[in-house]
Amino acid sequence: MDAEVSTRDGRLAAHARAPWHGLRLWLMSWPALLLSCALLTAMSLVGIGIGMLLVPPVLLAVRGLLNVYRDLISRWTGTEIERPYLPLPDTGTGLNGHVKRFVALMSDPATWRDWAWLAADPFVALFTASLSFLLVLYGVWGWLLAAFAGELIADAGGNDWYAWINVTRGYGDDTGARVETAALGVVFLAAGIVFGPALLRAYGRWGRLLLGPTEKSRLALRVRHLTETRSDAVDTSAAELRRIERDLHDGAQARLVAMGMSLGAIEHLLDRDPEKARLLLAQTRESSAKALGELRDLVRGIHPPVLADRGIGDAVKALALDHPLQVEVTVDLPGRAEPPVESAAYFAVSEILTNAAKHSGARRVWIDLRYESGMLRISVTDDGRGGARLDAGTGLRGIERRIGTFDGVLALNSPPGGPTLVTLELPCALSSPKTSLS
Amino acid sequence: MRVVLAEDLALLREGLVSLLETHGFEIAAAVDNGPSLLKALLDHRPDVAVVDVRLPPSFTDEGLQAALEARRQVPGLPVLVLSQYVEQLYARELLADGTGGIGYLLKDRVFDAAQFVDAIRRVAQGGTAMDPEVISRLVARGSRDEPLGRLTPREREVLELMAQGRSNAAIAQALVVTERAVTKHTANIFAKLDLAVSDDDNRRVLAVLAYLDH
Numbered sequence: 001m002d003a004e005v006s007t008r009d010g011r012l013a014a015h016a017r018a019p020w021h022g023l024r025l026w027l028m029s030w031p032a033l034l035l036s037c038a039l040l041t042a043m044s045l046v047g048i049g050i051g052m053l054l055v056p057p058v059l060l061a062v063r064g065l066l067n068v069y070r071d072l073i074s075r076w077t078g079t080e081i082e083r084p085y086l087p088l089p090d091t092g093t094g095l096n097g098h099v100k101r102f103v104a105l106m107s108d109p110a111t112w113r114d115w116a117w118l119a120a121d122p123f124v125a126l127f128t129a130s131l132s133f134l135l136v137l138y139g140v141w142g143w144l145l146a147a148f149a150g151e152l153i154a155d156a157g158g159n160d161w162y163a164w165i166n167v168t169r170g171y172g173d174d175t176g177a178r179v180e181t182a183a184l185g186v187v188f189l190a191a192g193i194v195f196g197p198a199l200l201r202a203y204g205r206w207g208r209l210l211l212g213p214t215e216k217s218r219l220a221l222r223v224r225h226l227t228e229t230r231s232d233a234v235d236t237s238a239a240e241l242r243r244i245e246r247d248l249h250d251g252a253q254a255r256l257v258a259m260g261m262s263l264g265a266i267e268h269l270l271d272r273d274p275e276k277a278r279l280l281l282a283q284t285r286e287s288s289a290k291a292l293g294e295l296r297d298l299v300r301g302i303h304p305p306v307l308a309d310r311g312i313g314d315a316v317k318a319l320a321l322d323h324p325l326q327v328e329v330t331v332d333l334p335g336r337a338e339p340p341v342e343s344a345a346y347f348a349v350s351e352i353l354t355n356a357a358k359h360s361g362a363r364r365v366w367i368d369l370r371y372e373s374g375m376l377r378i379s380v381t382d383d384g385r386g387g388a389r390l391d392a393g394t395g396l397r398g399i400e401r402r403i404g405t406f407d408g409v410l411a412l413n414s415p416p417g418g419p420t421l422v423t424l425e426l427p428c429a430l431s432s433p434k435t436s437l438s
Numbered sequence: 439m440r441v442v443l444a445e446d447l448a449l450l451r452e453g454l455v456s457l458l459e460t461h462g463f464e465i466a467a468a469v470d471n472g473p474s475l476l477k478a479l480l481d482h483r484p485d486v487a488v489v490d491v492r493l494p495p496s497f498t499d500e501g502l503q504a505a506l507e508a509r510r511q512v513p514g515l516p517v518l519v520l521s522q523y524v525e526q527l528y529a530r531e532l533l534a535d536g537t538g539g540i541g542y543l544l545k546d547r548v549f550d551a552a553q554f555v556d557a558i559r560r561v562a563q564g565g566t567a568m569d570p571e572v573i574s575r576l577v578a579r580g581s582r583d584e585p586l587g588r589l590t591p592r593e594r595e596v597l598e599l600m601a602q603g604r605s606n607a608a609i610a611q612a613l614v615v616t617e618r619a620v621t622k623h624t625a626n627i628f629a630k631l632d633l634a635v636s637d638d639d640n641r642r643v644l645a646v647l648a649y650l651d652h
Binding site for chain 2: 285288289292293296299300305306308309310314317318321322323324
């Protein structure tokens with residue numbers, strides 16, 4: 001019931017806001033016009049060289065303005081527009097660097113599409129986004145005419161039409177025309193409000209057409225992302241291997257060497273001093289138990305047994321059971337994700353829990369795992385003091401990088417005073433659950 | 439006493455067979471995978487089963503699943519589960535039916551043959567044998583809260599041994615005190631935790647485990 005009311009309120013609000021948003025989008029074409037004049041001037045100077053120095057800063061200003069467009073269109077029209085620009089090469093500050101930057105900017109297809117936008121948008125915006133505002137304005141003008149402006153125009157000897165109604169001589173005694181004008185005004189105003197959201201959506205599609213990335217630049221951006229995450233992944237796994245090597249070297253391997261030495265000593269002592277040999281044997285057994293314990297911890301850190309046996313849901317439950325905080329886990333997963341995704345998700349949750357215990361002062365934590373629209377979605381909420389930041393050395397950035405390998409994203413919501421909510425989303429396919437043996 | 443044994447590594451399986459035979463157990467079947475374990479358990483109805491958690495063909499918790507399934511069909515069938523790792527989650531699942539006759543130990547415990555055999559006998563008689571590691575983690579987690587935090591260190595020790603499934607006599611031996619002292623400690627523990635006192639060892643253990651694992 002409440003939800004119904006609120007969506008209806010939301011729709012009404014969208015209709016009421018659409019004309020304003022349209023107007024603001026259209027008004028932005030004025031600074032855009034200035035910038036496109038500046039750009040034309042700079043381009044015309046390329047022939048004599050100075051242009052090469054002038055074009056890049058102007059283009060970057062254009063990009064800044066168009067990014068504002070992208071954000072506003074994404075926010076107001078519901079059409080998400082990504083930034084299409086290819087990364088600029090790292091050029092020096094010398095003349096050579098300026099030329100290189102100029103060439104890089106000019107060879108980015110997004111530059112030319114930006115230009116096309118600057119040229120065409122004032123007209124397109126007029127007939128889409130701001131049309132609803134103009135209709136509302138025209139409706140109000142109708143009322144003003146009917147109320148008094150018609151007479152004023154007539155007195156001043158002016159000439160005007162409202163739609164098909166001639167108001168040159170004022171309305172005089174023609175009440176019919178006056179009512180007709182007011183009624184038409186209502187129709188225009190209503191049309192502006194009713195069609196506002198649809199017009200905004202049309203404008204959003206236009207925005208995506210020119211402001212969004214082309215297939216080519218989308219691919220280029222994707223390649224860049226993949227390159228980054230791949231090198232992150234390689235770095236992480238290399239560091240992991242080094243850690244494992246060190247742990248084995250200092251732990252189990254060293255213990256086995258010590259055990260071998262003790263066994264040699266025991267062999268030696270067996271006849272001469274059986275009592276001492278017995279003592280040494282007991283120590284050796286203890287040592288072997290310790291070595292096993294260390295190997296166990298090591299394996300748990302590489303791939304926890306419950307994760308291998310049962311998958312992410314039960315693994316997080318097992319994690320919760322061992323955690324010093326009171327952790328509640330709800331799982332709604334119809335199957336199992338691929339092992340690498342499960343592992344990344346598991347260690348991410350484990351690290352978030354460690355963070356919560358270390359930094360948040362929380363007493364309770366709630367973890368929710370579910371699968372929705374192709375995403376493994378994990379949210380971790382604690383009742384701590386909040387104020388967590390991604391860049392405060394809390395390791396959240398590291399988690400983000402590691403799940404980035406799987407195109408996963410991390411969102412943090414941690415207002416001062418709490419609660420802290422960390423959400424992970426990992427795109428993945430689920431396999432059907434393994435049939436238990438029976 | 440007839441035993442069904444499930445362990446996929448031949449070396450370990452043979453080691454366990456010879457260990458059990460030297461202690462007077464009769465090996466009804468020694469299998470190396472999940473499906474034949476379930477079949478052996480249902481066919482032989484052994485006095486006790488010794489089962490490795492991870493078994494072929496899937497190399498996941500197949501042994502545990504087979505043991506749980508067998509206990510669903512034969513309630514109270516005594517099972518001692520061995521594992522490279524102990525997980526509270528699995529301990530909880532094994533104990534869930536509350537009928538006892540359950541053991542869950544690290545494979546390392548086999549090193550101490552006397553204790554290991556004692557654990558098997560205890561499980562076969564419907565008792566409990568929980569690995570000290572499971573119990574200490576349970577107690578560590580619970581001891582932040584009242585009333586577990588009110589136990590004296592000694593009482594905590596007694597509680598841990600009790601939760602592992604040891605009898606008063608065994609606890610007294612382990613702590614080098616008299617059995618009467620242990621009886622006094624257990625009475626105190628039960629009073630502090632507000633649990634009903636029971637003379638039956640098994641029921642006592644299960645009550646403590648249920649308390650720790652609430």
